[in-house]
Amino acid sequence: MKSIKELYRIGTGPSSSHTMGPRKAAEIFLKRHPEAAGFKVTLYGSLAATGKGPMTNVAITETLQPAAPVEIIWEPKIFLPFHPNGMKFVSVDAEGKETDSWTVFSIGGGALAEENDGDASVNTPDVYEMNHLTEILHWCERTGKSYWEYVKECEESDIWDYLAEVWTTMKEAIHRGLDSEGVLPGPLNLRRKASTYFIRASGYKASLQSRGLVFAYALAVSEENAAGGTIVTAPTCGSCGVVPAVLYHLQKSREFTDIRILRALATAGLIGKAEVGTACSMASAAANQLFGGSPAQIEYAAEMGLEHHLGMTCDPVCGLVQIPCIERNAYAAARALDANLYSSFTDGMHRVSFDKVVEVMKQTGNDLPSLYKETSEGGLAKDYHPM
Numbered sequence: 001m002k003s004i005k006e007l008y009r010i011g012t013g014p015s016s017s018h019t020m021g022p023r024k025a026a027e028i029f030l031k032r033h034p035e036a037a038g039f040k041v042t043l044y045g046s047l048a049a050t051g052k053g054p055m056t057n058v059a060i061t062e063t064l065q066p067a068a069p070v071e072i073i074w075e076p077k078i079f080l081p082f083h084p085n086g087m088k089f090v091s092v093d094a095e096g097k098e099t100d101s102w103t104v105f106s107i108g109g110g111a112l113a114e115e116n117d118g119d120a121s122v123n124t125p126d127v128y129e130m131n132h133l134t135e136i137l138h139w140c141e142r143t144g145k146s147y148w149e150y151v152k153e154c155e156e157s158d159i160w161d162y163l164a165e166v167w168t169t170m171k172e173a174i175h176r177g178l179d180s181e182g183v184l185p186g187p188l189n190l191r192r193k194a195s196t197y198f199i200r201a202s203g204y205k206a207s208l209q210s211r212g213l214v215f216a217y218a219l220a221v222s223e224e225n226a227a228g229g230t231i232v233t234a235p236t237c238g239s240c241g242v243v244p245a246v247l248y249h250l251q252k253s254r255e256f257t258d259i260r261i262l263r264a265l266a267t268a269g270l271i272g273k274a275e276v277g278t279a280c281s282m283a284s285a286a287a288n289q290l291f292g293g294s295p296a297q298i299e300y301a302a303e304m305g306l307e308h309h310l311g312m313t314c315d316p317v318c319g320l321v322q323i324p325c326i327e328r329n330a331y332a333a334a335r336a337l338d339a340n341l342y343s344s345f346t347d348g349m350h351r352v353s354f355d356k357v358v359e360v361m362k363q364t365g366n367d368l369p370s371l372y373k374e375t376s377e378g379g380l381a382k383d384y385h386p387m
Contacts, residue, residue: 001126001127001128001130001131001270001325002124002125002126002127003124003127003155003159003187004151004155004159004266004269004270005155005159005162006109006111006124006135006312007109007233007234007269007272008162008163008166008232008233008265008269009109009110009232009233009236010165010166010169010230010231010232011110011230011231011233011237011239012228012229012230012231013054013224013225013226013228013229013231013240013321014054014055014126014225014226014227014228014237014238014320014321015054015056015236015237015321015333016107016108016109016190016233016236016237017057017084017085017106017107017110017236017237017315017374018046018047018050018051018053018055018056018106018108018374019054019059019237020059020061020110020233020237021060021085021106021107021110021111021112022043022047022056022059022060022087022106023059023060023063023130024057024112025060025062025087025089025104025106025112026031026041026060026064026089028065028104028112028122028335029064029089029091029102030063030064030067032100032102032103032180033091033093033099033100034067036068036091036092036093036099036109037092037093037094037096038067038068038069038070038071038091038092038096039064039068039069039070039071039089039090039092040070040071040073040089040090040092041064041070041071041072041073041087041088041089041090042073042074042075042077042087042088042090043056043072043074043075043081043086043087043369044075044078044079044084044085044086044087044088044306045056045075045076045078045079045080045083045084045086045375046084046085046370046373046374046375047076047084047085047086047087047106048075048078049075049076049319049374049375049376049377050316050374050375050376051074051319052319052320053186053316053318053319053320053376054123054319054320055228057072060072062378066097076113076375077280079158079370080103080105081115082105082113082115082375083105083106083113084370084373084375085105085106085107085108085374086103086104086105087103087104087105087106088101088102089101089102089103090102091220098151099338101310103115104122108235108236109233109235109236110233110236110237111214112135117172117305122327123277124281127154127155128150128154128270129154130150131221132301132316132355133270133271133299133302133353133354133355134353134354134355136150136270137295137296137299141295141296142293144296146263146287146289146298146299147266147270147285147289147295147298148264148266148267149268149347150270151266151269151289152266152271153327154192154229159266160164160262163262163265163266164258165264166232166265167247167258167261167262167265168234169230169231169232170221170234170243170244170247170248171244171248171349172219173220173224173229173230173231173232173240173244174220174221174245175220175242175340176195176220176224177192177195177219177220177221177222177223177224177229178194178195178198178216178217178220178227179195180194180195180220180223180224180227181195183224184226184227184322185226185227185228186226186320186322187282187318188317188320188322188323190226190322190323190326192219192223192301193223194216194217194218194219194220194223194317195216195220197212197215197216197219198212198213198216200212201213201215201216202227209248211255211334213249213252213253214245214249214330214333214334214337215243215245215330215333215334217241217245217248217249217328217332217333218241218242218244218245218329218331218332218333219241219326219327220239221240221241221244221245221329222240222325222326222329222330223326224322225237225238225240225241225321226320226321226322226325226326232244234268234272234279234282235272235278235279235282236279237253237321238276238314238321238325239276239328239329239332240279240281240329241326241329241331241333242276242279242280242282242329242333242336243265243268243279243282243283243285243286244353245283245329246283246286246287246333246336246337247261247264247265247283247286247287247290249349250287254288254290260290263292264287265286265289267285267286267289267298268282268283268285268286268289269282270285271285271302271354273303276309276312276314276325276328276329276332277306277308277309277310277332277361278306278309279283279304279329279332280305280306280308280309280332280333280335280336280339280347281302281303281305281306281309281336281339282336282356283305283332283336283337283342284301284302284303284304284305284335284336284337284339284340284343285298285299285301285302286306287301287336287337287340288301288302288340288343288344291340291344293343293344293348295348296347297343297344297347297348297351298343298348299344299347299351299353299354300343300348300349301339302339302340302342302354303350303352303353303354303357304315304339304343305332305335305336305339306357306358306361307352307355307357308335308339309332309335309365310357310360310361311364311368312328313368313372313373313378313379314372314373314374315372315375315376315378315379315380315381315382316381317373317376317380317381317384318373318376318381319376319381323380324380
């Protein structure tokens, strides 16, 4: 398993797979061919289908254009076998002759992969010996240690400094989002809601106020992402509001110290590898860690956070990370707190393991028709046109 630094990436939105990944790929290819007289970039599958919404083309041209002219070719109907988010970079000389080509895939969370897994500039080394949460749970029970202590044993010594930077970035995104008003970029003319939710929450009694504040914090970060602001993938841009909202709310309401928050982030980092469902699972585990849950209870909270998001489609309206993505962050943050509470009432024993849910999630994703995978051709996005 890779370092959790690969999970918590600090960057700008609105999409980790459609913006951050392509930008990183363009940077790598430019570094290989600074002498090129021109570039041709072909976007395949869902990258082409929704690329103008999350500004895939802008991320690539902003990176390559200062060096040489860039031509973007859109192929939304061609899905390369390895992954729906395929890109082909081609460099040309002054006579227009191709000098090199590189096919790479943006696989989520800002990460890149090649079909043959053979490029050191794309692939990072594994730092965790154990790849299944059940294995790590047994290690915790055997050693008496917690999940964050396993992170400490496997990561380099600077992991706490990095997580401190992650936490600072998360809080800054919440603060900016709560202070910002107006309309988000794009044809949907979607108004920011975080500041309104924050103000309205203050008028409710404690129980409703708590939930309203969590909504406000999740919306704040998600809206910052939609506006292209600086956020942390947790584990993606589209799900970046869930973990910060839960941890910020718990720190503000329960006065948890920063070091305890960093340990919760480390615990969450062992959990995450996908989208909003995984973000909910990460936040559930992090919250349970803060409240002193046992390793079994933490695993149970994470399992529930993921289990109840199985089968969720990715159907962004107009290809933008706005509808339904922003509201899903708020809803998932609330679910994470519920999963934490439910698990806290148990002894941690349950029938379906977290690892089993991950297997089912993978199979569900494979079985899901491609039109529900970021193409804006199915689900909530189908037949919707902005006014």
